[in-house]
Amino acid sequence: MNTSTRYRVHISRDGQLHIDSEPHVVPDGVDPSQVVVQVLHIEAAGSGQPVLVQVQDERTATRFDMQVMPDGTTQAAGAPPAAPQPTPAGTGQPPSSLFERLAAAQAAGRAHNFDAAIVAADDILQQLTAEQGETASATLEAAQFRADLAYLSGEFAFATVSWTWLALAWFDRLGPGKRRTQIAAQNAAQAWMHLPPHEAGPLASDLVNMLMEVAAPERTATIRAQIAQRLGQPTN
Incomplete structure (x- = not known):
């Protein structure tokens, strides 16, 4: 599936936070950098790859690059991966923090233990x-x-239903033409193409309506034509 691993972060002098030009709420008493790590760690854990972050912090007049790692830690961009910390033997304790649970779910997914990964992801x-x-x-x-x-x-x-909803949710949150909306829309269409006909038909209307809503018609004309062709509908 399509993912993105590079983000631009801007922290203003008064502590307002934007990630890729999207405003994020910073709770009272929380440093904006903590919000950055929380938001981007979820993507890093899901992909199993570090997320590169380009930070401009006007509070300290600094610019720097860092990586948010799948385990929720951060390090300077380009630094060698940190050695994984051993888990204490014999504790029998399941992961408790959000970061630990995300890392465990991601590890289960990479091991193709999808049942465990899905249960953990649903809980998160x-x-x-x-x-x-x-x-x-x-x-x-x-x-x-x-x-x-x-x-x-x-x-x-x-996957089709989820990505269709996500495309509309990102569209409502970010507005038109944003990368996350486009990726979600593409993923919804890609998942739909894998469906057998008896499952594809009932989901086609919501998928096409989403494509028409989140992008200009000419930008989705090709994929909508492919959907219509699969449904046996005229494309003109």
Whole structure:
């Protein structure tokens, strides 16, 4: 699936935070950098790859690059990967923090243990939805991870519905022409193409309506023509 691993972060003199020009709420008493790590760690954990972040912090008049790692740590861009920390033997304790649970879910997915990964991802998504709301950035990032798991495990109907909703959610949050919206729309169409006909038909209308809403018609004309062709509909 399509993912992005490079972001631009801007922190203003008064502590306002933007990630790729999108404003993010910084709770009282929390440093903006903590919000950056929380939001981008979800994507790093989902992909299993570091996320490169270009930071401009006007509070200290500094610019620097850093990486948010899949385990929730950060390090300077270009630094060698840190050695993984051993897990204490014999504790029998499941991962407790959000970062640990995300890392565990990502590891399960990479090992093709999709049942365990999906259970963990659903739990994380429910927590973020309850704490931050269903359209908060961190929640949407977690929903993308869950949609990726659905695609990788062959649950193409779930992936289609999830990515269709995500495209509309990112569109409502960010506005037209944004990369995350475009990626979600592409992923929804890609998942739909894998569906058998009896499952593809009922989901086609919502998919096409989403494509028409989040992008100019000429930008989605090709994929909509492919959808119509698969459904046996005229394309003119």
